[in-house]
Amino acid sequence: MGTRSRGRQGQELSIDAVRFDAGHGERIKPPLTAAQRRRLMALATRVRLPPRTIIYREGDPLSDIFIVGEGLVKSFRDLASGRRRIVHFLFPRDVFGLAETGRYVNTTKTITESLIYRIPHETLTVALHRDAELQFRFLCKVTEKLREAHRQCIVLGRRDAIGRLAMFFKMLEPDGTGRHHGGLIPVPMRRTDIAEYLGLSAEAVSRAARLLAVRKIVAFEGDHAVRVKDRAGFESLVAAA
């Protein structure tokens, strides 16, 4: 497969990582009405999956669109070099199942135990054609994901590991300010996952994390939580770009 997009322009629904609410930021009215949500859920099958379960593999024929109910899922690609790149993490309410030419483009795997909803993609396509408003919500959500992907590009463009890691934590921050959670940021994924997401070696992530702690910018509380100690320093690192 080349780098250039050349997806078939058929009726297939191909959405990846579309969140149904306003994201981790300011809570705005949910883009889906209760009725829409109900109808959508009626089309779905629920599955509960243990950690490290592969949901589908890159290249598998497209069948369903998935929605994360609970848990954490990673979407990644194995490169020719043997290296693995995580394209994005999928949190509750994220939609995934991006396909091209009728095949999934990434492999997805649960990180923690997860509750997953699946909807046959034709079913969803039909529903979207019936309900223009519902479809518009999807459109908004995909554009939102597009913005997020662009932001990730900015992160990856940075050269310094410490800055990338800071931006990553910032991305994980529930409300973006730390006001309501005392600067505590949950970090459900493993270090190697972070490394594969940020395009760094695991060692570099480890060193950057230690540096953040040594500089008293954050304090780690176990492997799966960080607390921002120096908000000003943290934000200036994030903004340094």
Next chain:
Amino acid sequence: MGTRSRGRQGQELSIDAVRFDAGHGERIKPPLTAAQRRRLMALATRVRLPPRTIIYREGDPLSDIFIVGEGLVKSFRDLASGRRRIVHFLFPRDVFGLAETGRYVNTTKTITESLIYRIPHETLTVALHRDAELQFRFLCKVTEKLREAHRQCIVLGRRDAIGRLAMFFKMLEPDGTGRHHGGLIPVPMRRTDIAEYLGLSAEAVSRAARLLAVRKIVAFEGDHAVRVKDRAGFESLVAAA
């Protein structure tokens, strides 16, 4: 602005870089019917802009959605460090005008003389609600752009300048194989633009380009065209990831 997306979930149309046709790859039936295209064009205003003209700035209030008719546009962001990052290039038939919370997120500027169509975003929103099929085309296109953004993330994740540059050229290749154009790839943008897109310094791009030429993988024909000389070597560089 934080790194986390927190766009308002209103009726604003916020689409960036949505191509109306099948992209540079295999030519498939255009996603827009002639009638849809005609109607869309009826809503638009045409403008012809000289090179290096700013179309809108980051932070400007959202007013229109734009479509490239001819020429080349770049969409970029100035970072706190004073560095500039090009988020993407916009080719003919690409749509742009991505906004968040009612404001454009990037600055856009013509690179070459361009023909631009502009449609008030409310007008387009209404049209999309009226025509579910038209909206579905938009949805498909945005997801396509999302895939492209993911691919760019892969490129940016690479550590070697020469590999990134190779992937960039590959991205620019009209049909992805070189079969129909003798491996000749037009490169309309300047070196510095490429550098800002790839997250490299201009010097690194220059050196990588020379290296590609020295290794006889490509040959430059002026500053705005490259010819792939060693297809196998080229592809293996691209795939090396």
Next chain:
DNA sequence: CGTCATTTTGAGGTATTTCAACGAAGGTGG
């Protein structure tokens, strides 16, 4: 033909990668 912007080239500094090894943690089986 001169001026300005872009591109290229050179040399040194710095950051991350890589390779290697150790320590810790989680899961499995006896």
Next chain:
DNA sequence: CCACCTTCGTTGAAATACCTCAAAATGACG
């Protein structure tokens, strides 16, 4: 319940590659 094993995380040291600074060369434009 403990020992073992696999995986993950950390730390150290050397190598590589890009960045930065500086300056020359090329090209565009008036």
